[in-house]
Amino acid sequence: xxxxxxxxIFRPPKTNSATNEPIYIRFLLILIMFIFFILFLLMPxxxxxxxxxxxxxxxxxxxxxxxxxxxxxxxxLSIASISVPLNLIFGLATAxxxxxxxxxxxxxxxxxxxxxxAVSPVIAGLLFVLLFSPTHGWFSDILRFFDIRLxxxxxxxxxxxxxxxLPFIARELIxxxxxxxxxxxxxxxxLGASGWKTFFNVTLPNVKGALFYGIVLxxxxxxxxxxxxxxxxxxxxxxxxxxxxxxxxxYMEYKTQAAFALSSLLxxxxxxxxxxxxxxxxxxxxxx
Amino acid sequence: MKYIFCFISLIVxxxxxxxxxxxxxxxxxxxxxxxxxxQAFSKYWKEKTGEEVIIKQSHGGSGRQARAxxxxxxxxxxxxxxxxxxxxxxxxxxxxxxxxxxxxxxSSPYRSTIAFLVRKGNPKxxxxxxxxxxxGIQVITPNPKxxxxxxxxxxxxxxxxxxxxxxxxxxxxxFVKKLYRNVPVLDSGARGATTTFQERKIGDxxxxxxxxxxxxxxxxxxxxxxxxxxxxxLAEPVVALVDKxxxxxxxxxxxxxxxxxxFSDEGQRIAAKHFYRSSNPEILAEFKTRYPEIKTxxxxxxxxxxxxxxxxxxxxxxxxxxxxxx
Numbered sequence: 206x207x208x209x210x211x212x213x214i215f216r217p218p219k220t221n222s223a224t225n226e227p228i229y230i231r232f233l234l235i236l237i238m239f240i241f242f243i244l245f246l247l248m249p250x251x252x253x254x255x256x257x258x259x260x261x262x263x264x265x266x267x268x269x270x271x272x273x274x275x276x277x278x279x280x281x282l283s284i285a286s287i288s289v290p291l292n293l294i295f296g297l298a299t300a301x302x303x304x305x306x307x308x309x310x311x312x313x314x315x316x317x318x319x320x321x322x323a324v325s326p327v328i329a330g331l332l333f334v335l336l337f338s339p340t341h342g343w344f345s346d347i348l349r350f351f352d353i354r355l356x357x358x359x360x361x362x363x364x365x366x367x368x369x370x371l372p373f374i375a376r377e378l379i380x381x382x383x384x385x386x387x388x389x390x391x392x393x394x395x396l397g398a399s400g401w402k403t404f405f406n407v408t409l410p411n412v413k414g415a416l417f418y419g420i421v422l423x424x425x426x427x428x429x430x431x432x433x434x435x436x437x438x439x440x441x442x443x444x445x446x447x448x449x450x451x452x453x454x455x456y457m458e459y460k461t462q463a464a465f466a467l468s469s470l471l472x473x474x475x476x477x478x479x480x481x482x483x484x485x486x487x488x489x490x491x492x493x
Numbered sequence: 494m495k496y497i498f499c500f501i502s503l504i505v506x507x508x509x510x511x512x513x514x515x516x517x518x519x520x521x522x523x524x525x526x527x528x529x530x531x532q533a534f535s536k537y538w539k540e541k542t543g544e545e546v547i548i549k550q551s552h553g554g555s556g557r558q559a560r561a562x563x564x565x566x567x568x569x570x571x572x573x574x575x576x577x578x579x580x581x582x583x584x585x586x587x588x589x590x591x592x593x594x595x596x597x598x599x600s601s602p603y604r605s606t607i608a609f610l611v612r613k614g615n616p617k618x619x620x621x622x623x624x625x626x627x628x629g630i631q632v633i634t635p636n637p638k639x640x641x642x643x644x645x646x647x648x649x650x651x652x653x654x655x656x657x658x659x660x661x662x663x664x665x666x667x668f669v670k671k672l673y674r675n676v677p678v679l680d681s682g683a684r685g686a687t688t689t690f691q692e693r694k695i696g697d698x699x700x701x702x703x704x705x706x707x708x709x710x711x712x713x714x715x716x717x718x719x720x721x722x723x724x725x726x727l728a729e730p731v732v733a734l735v736d737k738x739x740x741x742x743x744x745x746x747x748x749x750x751x752x753x754x755x756f757s758d759e760g761q762r763i764a765a766k767h768f769y770r771s772s773n774p775e776i777l778a779e780f781k782t783r784y785p786e787i788k789t790x791x792x793x794x795x796x797x798x799x800x801x802x803x804x805x806x807x808x809x810x811x812x813x814x815x816x817x818x819x
Contacts, residue, residue: 339565340585352741357566439566441516441551454552457684458524459712461692 253472256465268466276443277451277467283359284434284447285427288367292423296374297416301408303375304382305390315379321371329368330436333361357439362447365433370423377419381412414489418482425478429471512545513747518568520555520641520730521684522705526767527572533763534754538747546747554682555641562587562735569739569748572732574641574683576600577799579733587737601729602755603769606789607642607649609720610690610699610706617697621722622653625698626671633696635686636679637806637813641730642686643679646700647813648802649726652795656724670816679817691717702728704768707783727789 226234258265268274303315321329337355339348348355355361389411393403409416431449438445446454448471455464519527531548538546551558551566555574562568563585573579576593583590593600611619617630625632635643650672651665658664677695680686683705690699691709698720699706706719732752739745754760761776770784771777777784796802806812 334564340563340587342565354565354567356564357561439518439551439561440553441549444549457521457552457688 250472253465253468256462257469259465260462264462265466265469268460268463269470271463273443273446274451274463274467277446277448278470280359280362280446281428281448284363284366285424287363288370288427289420289424291363291367292370292374293420295371296378296419296423297409299375300378300382300412301404303379305387305408318372318375321369326365326369326430326432327436330365330433333365333368333433333437337361337364356437357441357445359445361437362434362445365437366427366430369430369433370426373423373426374416374419377415377422378412381415382408385411414485417485421478421482421485425475428474512547513744515546515548515569515744515748515751516551516567517548517570517572517751518551518558518562518566519572520558520574521552521682522642522702522708523572523730523767524550524552524684525708526764526769529767530755530760530763533759534751537754537759538750544747546751548751552684554635554639554685556639557681567738567742568735569742569744570732570734570752572730574728574730575644575799576729576731577644577803578641579731580799582733582735587735588733589736592733593731595734596732596752597756598772599729600731600733602732602752602760602772603730603764604772605702605704605728605730605769606725606787607645607700607722607728608703608706608725608787609722610701610709610717611697611720613716613718615718615720619698619720622650622668622672622724623657625650625675625700626668630675630698631677631696632672632675633678633680633686633690633699634676634701635683636681639681640683640686642683642702642705642728644802644807645702645726645728647806648792648796649700649722651806652726652790653722653724655795656790666812666816669812673816703770703784707768721785721787724788724790726795727791729791 257268269278299314299318303311334342334356336343337348339345339354339356342348342356347353353360355364389407390403393407394400398406429449430447431453434447435450435453438447438450440446440450440454442451442454448467452464452467452471455461455467517527517531527548527550531550535546535548538544551561551568553561555578558566559571559573559578559581562571562582571579571582579588579592580590582588583592589595596602609619611617617627618624619630624630634646637643637647647669650669654665654668655661658668678689680689683701686699686701687705687709690696691713703719706717710717710719732755734745734748734752736745739748755764756772758773758776761771761773762779765771765776765780765783768783771780792799792802796805804811
């Protein structure tokens with residue numbers, strides 16, 4: 206009897222009847238979740254690695270050693286390493302502006318911030334072609350005069366990637382900054398701190414977790430971007446072919462295994478990104 | 494971290510600065526051919542002049558590639574599926590309109606024709622164009638708006654129907670209409686259509702370049718067979734120098750040599766090896782076993798050239814739009 210009461214103490218509080226669904230509904234919901242999980246997440250993931258290693262590990266390595274593949278990997282990393290810092294600056298500035306100040310047109314700015322999410326990447330790519338085409342774009346005269354090539358070259362691909370990934374960091378920062386409010390900044394300024402000092406010592410440390418998370422997401426998207434980059438790249442093998450573009454090229458050239466080998470690399474980069482995200486979340490929670 | 498990447502990319506991209514770099518913007522099925530031809534040409538040019546030349550390739554649907562060059566893709570040479578696409582580049586002012594007369598053989602170094610690919614054993618009994626409109630037959634052919642071969646396919650079907658139904662345009666239209674009713678998906682390029690047929694296993698018959706089909710058979714010899722129709726079109730892919738780009742980059746002489754070398758015996762042999770019919774009768778005879786004789790007509794004979802055919806069939810609101818939108 207005594208043991209029984211002790212056992213009861215450790216039982217969770219009785220659940221609300223509204224969430225106390227009949228067993229078959231609970232079972233059904235879990236089943237649906239599992240089917241979706243297996244069909245849409247697990248199976249494609251397994252397929253990628255299965256196809257990549259189907260003809261042995263040495264073939265896998267050969268596929269990654271292909272000079273065009275190396276060029277694609279380097280190009281993808283270069284694009285990400287330029288567009289992510291650009292987005293970092295933009296994201297911080299925008300989030301800071303939106304959360305710390307009131308001005309006319311603020312809600313309009315917030316709406317426009319989501320534009321890259323709403324617009325299809327292909328359209329984004331075409332817009333940049335129309336703007337920066339050296340033959341008939343809006344800026345064609347200037348581009349021709351200085352003999353600059355933006356599209357079908359690295360700068361255009363960076364621009365397209367930056368556009369597509371623009372909202373990621375700002376979107377992560379805004380809720381975090383809003384939750385913090387302005388009091389700490391007011392306090393800092395009252396104590397005589399300069400604007401920059403306030404920003405670096407108060408504002409930035411407060412949103413560190415969200416900032417890292419935004420960077421990680423932004424980076425993942427930048428490396429995987431296909432649509433917009435495909436339009437502005439011209440797909441020159443070994444020159445303007447990023448990992449996703451080169452995967453398509455390989456597939457088209459009947460080099461299925463090589464295509465999947467490179468896909469698995471991209472998947473690993475994505476998984477690694479998620480792993481970093483988890484680590485950040487973990488250390489963040491521990492400190493709180 | 495980012496500085497390291499920039500540094501690496503500088504190192505990797507820098508060797509190309511010392512050599513002359515050509516960009517060949519081409520269409521889909523020439524990927525394997527130009528891979529070998531570029532090496533042969535680099536070697537030839539090195540022996541002749543001592544200069545290093547690196548040729549970069551871009552491949553895609555012919556129309557899409559022409560569009561990219563018009564938009565500013567820095568092609569030194571274009572090697573596309575049909576004259577109409579290079580005409581479009583000429584209209585944009587990047588090369589003179591008489592480009593086709595600047596090289597031998599009407600600027601068409603290698604030829605092909607349009608044939609069918611069916612699954613092994615030909616389970617649906619497809620032997621000629623007439624079989625394609627039978628109910629229940631799924632035909633794979635790409636989109637004539639974006640793909641060069643798709644236009645050749647369309648015109649080959651139309652030409653056969655004209656010959657078969659007593660030169661009656663109405664009956665030809667009816668035939669082509671029925672044919673496109675059997676097309677479940679229009680891919681954007683020749684290779685995409687092949688992939689749809691082979692990897693996604695959609696369709697009973699694939700209409701495509703003979704060279705593309707021979708390559709497909711080579712990849713999967715036990716799964717498919719080629720059917721040569723009773724009459725087809727002589728497809729003449731064309732090549733041209735993009736004057737505006739070569740003059741700006743200072744690559745005219747090497748780009749010109751690159752194209753001329755296509756017509757040399759070695760260039761012709763490489764093309765024949767990669768499943769193109771040589772435009773040189775002697776070389777074609779060398780590869781007689783691979784290329785069975787086929788009755789063909791040219792686009793000039795039946796349709797009066799590309800500009801007429803484009804206007805009649807493929808322009809906005811022309812016959813193809815009418816067929817496909819209904």
